[in-house]
Amino acid sequence: MNALGKHFLIELNDCNRKILNDIVAIREIMIAAANESGATILGESFHQFSPQGVSGVLIIAESHLTIHTWPEHGYAGADIFTCGTTVKPEKAAEIIIEGFHPKTHSVIQMYRGTAKTKKKITK
Numbered sequence: 001m002n003a004l005g006k007h008f009l010i011e012l013n014d015c016n017r018k019i020l021n022d023i024v025a026i027r028e029i030m031i032a033a034a035n036e037s038g039a040t041i042l043g044e045s046f047h048q049f050s051p052q053g054v055s056g057v058l059i060i061a062e063s064h065l066t067i068h069t070w071p072e073h074g075y076a077g078a079d080i081f082t083c084g085t086t087v088k089p090e091k092a093a094e095i096i097i098e099g100f101h102p103k104t105h106s107v108i109q110m111y112r113g114t115a116k117t118k119k120k121i122t123k
Contacts, residue, residue, distance in 0.1 A: 004113030005083035008093050012076040014103035020071035023048045026056055029099035033064055034058050037092035039082065062087045067096070074079060075102055081112065 019025050027046050027052050039060040046056035052072060058065045063081040070076070078096050080089045097105050 002113075003111035005081055005111075006089050006090050007110045007112050008080040009108040009110070010078040010093055010096060011106045012078065012097065012100045012102040013105060014074045015069075015076055015100040017071045017074055019051045019100055020074070021048075021054065021067040023054050023056075025099075026054050026067060026069065029096060030056055030058055030065055030067055032099070033080075033092040033095040034060055036095055037080075037082075037088045037090075038088045039065070039092070060087070065092060076102075077110055083098070
C-alpha cells in the first residue's frame with residue numbers, strides 16, 4: 001500500500017479538567033509529542049477561549065498536530081497527520097494520551113491517499 005501519510009484521530013474522555021484549560025500545559029504536551037516523534041516543528045498557534053477551552057496547532061514539516069479541548073465535558077480531540085517515514089506518529093499519540101490523563105480514549109489510524117482505515121484502538 002502506497003499511502004501519502006498516516007492520520008491518527010484521538011478521542012480523549014474524562015480527562016484532567018485543569019489540564020484541558022491550561023494553554024501552557026497543552027502547548028508543552030503537543031511540543032513534546034512532536035519532538036519525541038521525530039517531527040520538525042515549523043510553526044505553532046494556540047488560543048485560550050473564554051470562559052474555557054483551548055485550540056492549538058503545530059505545523060510540522062511532515063504535516064500537523066492539532067488539539068481542541070472542552071474542559072466542561074472533560075474531553076479533548078486531537079489529530080496527528082504525518083507524511084514520509086521519519087516521524088513516528090504512534091509515539092506522538094502516546095505522549096498526547098499520557099499528557100491528558102484520560103480515563104478512556106480511542107485512536108483511529110488511517111492511511112491518507114488511500115482512504116483506507118487501518119485499525120481502531122479503544123481503551
